[in-house]
Amino acid sequence: MSKQEKPAEQPSALQRAALLVEKMQARLDAVERARTEPIAVIGLGCRFPGGAVDGSSYWKILRDGVDALREVPESRWDVPGHFDSTRGVPGKMYGTRGGFLDDVEHFDAEFFGISPREAASLDPQQRLVLEVAWEALENAGLAPDQLAGSKTGVFMGVMSSDYMARLLKENDATRFDGYMATGNGYSFVPGRVSYVLGLQGPCMPVDTACSSSLVALHLASESLRAGESNLALAGGVNLILSPETMICLCSMQALASDGRCKTFDASADGYVRGEGCGVLVLKRLSDAQRDGDSILALIRGSAVNHDGASGGLTVPNGPSQQAVVQRALDNARIAPALVGYIEAHGTGTPLGDPIELRALGAVLGKGRPADRPFFIGSVKTNIGHLEPAAGIAGVIKTILSLQHKEIPPHLHFRTPNPHVEWDRIPARVPVERVPWPAHEGRRIAGVSSFGLSGINAHVVLEEAPASTAPTAVAEEDKAQLVVLSAKTPRALSSLAEAWSSFLKNEEGGSLADISYTSALSRTPHEHRLALAAKSKQELIEQLEAFAAGKSHAGLSSGRRGTGLGQKIVFVFPGQGSQWLGMGQRLYAENVTFREAIDWCHEAISRYTDWSLRDLLTNPGQQPRWNDIDVIQPTLFALQVALAAVWRWLGLEPHAVVGHSMGEVAAAHVAGALSLEDAARIICERSKLLRRVSGQGAMAVVDLSREQAEVEIRGAEDRIAIAVSNGPRSTVLSGDPAALKEVLERLERREVFCRWVKVDVASHSPQMDPLRQDLLDRMAAIRPTGSAVPLYSTVTGAPIDGRELSAPYWVRNLRQPVLFADAVQRLIQDGNVLFIELSPHPILVPFVDAMLREGDTSGRGLVVPSLIRDQEEWPSLLSSVGALFTRVIAWTGSGYIPTSVAGLRFLRTRGSASGTGWSCQQLRRRAGSCALAREVIPS
Template identity: 45%
Template sequence: MIPEPIAIVGIGCRFPGGVHSPVSFWNLLQNGRDAITEIPSDRWNVNKFYHPDPVEPGKMYSRWGGFLDRIDQFDAKFFGISSAEAARIDPQQRLLLETAWESLEDAGLVPEHLAGSDTGVFIGVLNRDYSYIQMDERNRDAINAHTIVSSNLNLVPNRISYCFDFTGPSLPIDAGCASSLVAVHFACSSLWNGECSLALAGGVNVIFKPEVSIAMSKAFLLSADGRCKSFDAAADGFVRAEGVGVVVLKPLSHAIADGDAIYATIRSSAVSQNGRGSSFTAPEALAQQAVMQKAYQRTGILPQQVQYVETQGSGSPMGDEIEAKAIGAVIGSDRSLGNECAIGSVKTNIGHMEAAAGIGGLIKAALAVSHRQIPPNLHFQTPNPKIPWEELRLRVPQFLEPLINKDNQPPIVSVNGFGLGGTNVHVILQGVESLPIDTAIANQPQIFLTSARSPEALKAFAKAYIEFFTAQDNAAISLADICYTTSLRRSHHSYRLAMVVDSKKQLVEHLVAFLAQESRPSMFSGYIEQHKNSRVEENPGTECAQMLNSLAERYTLEDSIDWNAIYPHGGCFVRLPSYPWQRQRYWQESEASRQDRLGESNNVEASSVVGSKIAEQIDIVEQWSVAVNSQRTDLLSTYIQAQIIQALECEPVQLDVQKPLNSMGIDSLMAVSLRNHIVTNLKIELPIEQFIASPSIAELAQACHEQLILKNLIPTIQIANVVEEIEELTL
């Protein structure tokens, strides 16, 4: 039985070269940009670890790589994560949280609506650099409970599932360089088997330490000039790179019914292992051929229908030859001259992203199908003479080429991958025909909405929308589709902006006025602390501007509107700018480790553990025993606040004693630690369940007070100004 195609409905990605979205990635690809740079100074001191002689002990012979920007920054507040935990979370997890959100926005899926769903998460990951930094013997004093929880690779997908409240399979995949493409295979299998109805699949790779690059240098795997020259005679290895990519997958029938925008469909995939081949680490041509044949047999597509293969293509002379011959034996067979299959590799643009390499190739292939173009393969000057190109019916595209329908069918492309250790994977993609768009009548009033989780993010969103709406590439997007998307296909956060406009020109003018803090008719902004569901009893129609103004104002003041009543016949989803993250630096590393990596000292404390003064041991029981009864609960409340501030490693502030602990960033691990500190210092008994249930500070203080009374403690010493002394610790 041929499986139902799986639709790729959303993409989130961060790749070298400043790529932060599918749009910027496609711009890099179609323009043939090379994103490789010298190793940044915040990764390691390249002069300290570089030597042109490959056999030089402790040195690497490459100075190059593909790197992400602002790798140490994260919007922890958006995800409700404390500073203490954020600093210890592997940046791979942090990158994936943001990218997963972006992929869902790109798909027009509201994350809050997916809470509790059987959505699956499948992530390729293998790098442990930050874990090694955290577990370094010079960093022992800074290790806490979050260190182990935040560094285990199995928790990379699990954190996404937890933060978004997904209940489907949540699996890390380590298959070497094939990891993220294998993750896509298992995501599709899970959808086909009914284990989940929606899936996020992808991979991540970040590079902080030089040791792996040194090891790769000793194995002569790296390109000396830092360029992947895939299938070229001058190929001499790959260049390491960072990256993160996530695709949102669902059955094609569901995507069509939901009105999703579809990049491409996955028709089939297959995974295999070399077994006992010629070498434990070398690729095997016959094994690659077998996995390709299995993938095509499952879907009924003929290999000869494939127009392009996104290859592993890492620039290894032997690996390129073996892969090309395997592709030629399966996909190049029974082709006539002039009907060659194009092959290429995204590694020539952005380097080898290791665990994220496969998802980078898959996203490139999906974008190629969506845009009906094949991007050029860089650094290809002289074809590898060991590859019989004409016989294999293969070629390497050197310019942007059209990707056309054949036999009245959308184009078919495939993605090939293999990993160190023998894993092989092959994924087949096909385009979809564009559905006719019902263009809305122009110059009708529409409600435009945007929202964020902070005032700064709301302003950043307004700026992003202005740039988006004034870009020539987006001129064809209708106002009605924009407003439908912001109403029903985006999250609604607490800080809100709404306006009733009748043209994109007026929309831009209103956004500019908002940033200038100028008022405009039919423009409203406000803050909603708790969302309420309200009904719109009747469809106001697009001509009732007064009703639209009323709804816009209500949206920013008190209500969460049922926007389905405004759009009873649905609408056309369009992709809009993603959430503007408000990132801060979170990093935890000993100064000795930092100096070893970077070869320099740092005047700024590398590991900022706030609250050392609060950590001073104070006999709170004696202080409570001599305080007047009216002050005892306040004393305990101030003491608990100090303990929480120390646990969160945040700046001393006055906490809201009525809010539950989890709203402050206290998770179960912190709650257990907090409980242990309190019961030890106060010498009382409080059940751990009481802390896990996330009470408020006031409730905890009252519980502690009652327990101390039960102990029938009698004042034994006098301590003056008890409350004032403790309160000073939180100022």
């Protein structure tokens, strides 16, 4: 150290201590943020009484004040044999109404890879949870099959297995096998979801009686906050399949005598049982916002406690209820006076309702203005008490209320319960639909569930924050591609019907966002449907047409091939596909296309005295439109720009092939030529061709190349084989008079012949005088190895891009175009998906014919990019759709997920009689099933 340098000052002990305290405080703050971070609800699925199969149909039931309770279905048990209207008769039930689901005996076992034999022993609650969990994930914009190996937790409330009780009644020990154990154990309800989807987060059943699903939601939220899960499924399920529990509850006088749940009313005399399933998809709020998820609501906080030693094991404890609500609010950092709605446990019992209302009043009345009561209701008045699934039914109701900013009516409330001090509790029961006003800019709600065993739970919800996701980049009137898929044709038709119904009845997101959701938020299955539509109305018409077995413009359907990958070939044709106005709309509408054209404009302008941009945007004002030295560079530019669009759509070529002048664009797209070199070649080549314009002719003949060679023998100095497009499609080129003689001779033998509308005899002896000029003008090009395999139509085989120097382009102009040879080689090499990049298809028929002859997979397909005089973007999307139906994945781009109808399962009934659920009958049918889908036992 020099004398001038001073030693660095060391921090004092006090400074070091302050720094340490600052670091510790930062860590504590981070821990606190994680501990209290809101949980985002990003998806939901449900099946509830009244035909509620999703959030939309559930909300309709709630909004319209529907009482969805009904008589016990005859298929469940012998109702008359178990009924007695007199209360207290041993072994009998006095109530025969409940909230029942339809179709619980049907299941799409094949979809989940479950054999008919195993399905026979599978508790329908497991089946229901599988389906609803899948639907919830799709609703969240997540493809379920993409979650394998993820830290996704599954927490599911379940408290009984009536199905097991039915099986045990058969009293046949020979049928008690491993399937019965795995099909009916509570742990397998969430466990099977984790197994089928390959989830590796925590997985647990929750049985706290009537609070099970709300406790499951609490545990899932805590798992996310602790970092043990990055995504969670939480919910509950309940099915009423045997009479024993009903009989027990009737013996306890717990059920309403008239089959109606009259929560908070003076006539309340018990509840009505209900069944259903609800599943929520949860994420930490920060993760959901980072990932651009659609957030339905926030879980601000929750709490769980027990009554402890109280008035009785099953007697509600007011102070404990008060404590759990207060703790949940404390955990949520929410002042009680901000709560605007409570979804009450509200079983409609004379004892329970007053206790719950007093507890809520004690907590939520703190600091609350007298003119701002909280609303209170219970979904049990609509669908009954779903027991372990009751909490999740209430949570989903509340989420929907938050989304719609209104509170649905609470049913059967006519005379307030006289045991409640209504004048001392700041609560209002909404008997009709009411707006939900925000307080301090927020809408906050609480949901309660109290288990019969004394386990209480409360969850605090808040309206979702305003979305920060970008709006769709596409205009609403621009065509979009919507893709659907299912495991069978019938399931696909059912899905199309579901989407059609949803779109007719729901506002939903933009067409662009619907396209995105269909592409990225759904698992692609074997049977596929693609729809290129410009509006929701057109999309609905296409869906209805497909469901009815009819065709419609923009509609493609098919079955995905196997073992093909995405080996796509870009095909670049020669001259002949042009039409006035080509590319004009696409240039105006598509940024990728426009940018590529602009790059080509700059490259071409060095060799031309006309404007590519002007020609495309104002085609009617271009007097040289048909000149060969104008149209060929223009077609080249369109081909390059179309390749850029296809790549922007996510479709990369596995190989490229060009036809005559199309080889220039093919070589550039393959990476063998720079844009500058490619522009030089196409411009100089076309200028030389203009020099001989008017001197030649070309014609197509229905002959093989070998047959055509025989026909022109002796005239090779004037006529040549110009093109071999297929096994029986050859183009002749040369002197017009000599060519006319050949055609007249062929026509007399009834051989098909047709003149081509050109006056230049490419690939004929007329090109020989241009050879040296072309070599000189191409001398400066510097080809490189291609990044994409390039198949030459000069040689009919793959070629190294470094061979594309000046001599190659002389051969390209003079020698025959061996297009058929090149395509046949491509097919032999396993390439069976072709896209023609041109303003109108001219090679599609030839490729299609060769695919039908040489593609042994039967999955070959060739599609155009654009079609003459048709709207360009819809035409292109229709081709994307056609490719999707065969093999490719469609990824969408630039939009945000939105809510649409989920996959529809193909459930098949297994019960032989339709009234009984005999395991023996089910297995007998499963064993004789020839087709896996034919009989799916229940």
